[in-house]
Amino acid sequence: MTGTTEASAPGAGDAPGDDSGLGERERAVLAFERRSWPGPGAKERAVRERLGLSATRYYQLLNALLDDPRALAHDPVTVNRLRRVRAEKEQRR
Structure with missing residues (x-):
């Protein structure tokens, strides 16, 4: 067995050829946004x-x-774009 490659798996590794350092799950969250x-x-x-x-977990990951x-x-x-939205919401509080 070669290990998990599911986007929802904890600690999912980097995809070959992606030099961002982000895992599959992190890239999937950004793609959703x-x-x-x-x-x-x-x-x-x-x-x-x-x-x-x-x-809840999705938005926690996104915020991080x-x-x-x-x-x-x-x-x-x-x-x-998301940082601007977050900053605007914080200013309204």
Whole structure:
């Protein structure tokens, strides 16, 4: 057996040829955030079905990724957009 390659597996390794240093799961979370969703329910359902994560765990991982320089290097447009959204929400509090 060669080990796990599932995106939902803890500690999923890097894909060959990807020099970002992010695991499969982290790249999948960023890819989910690049998409637009028809409503909040559709996104959470897709997170459960495709990533095998609860919505709470997904958003915890996403929030941690926003502070990870590897995520910024991998997808600067998405990470910067989400950082702006997070900062705006914090200012409203």
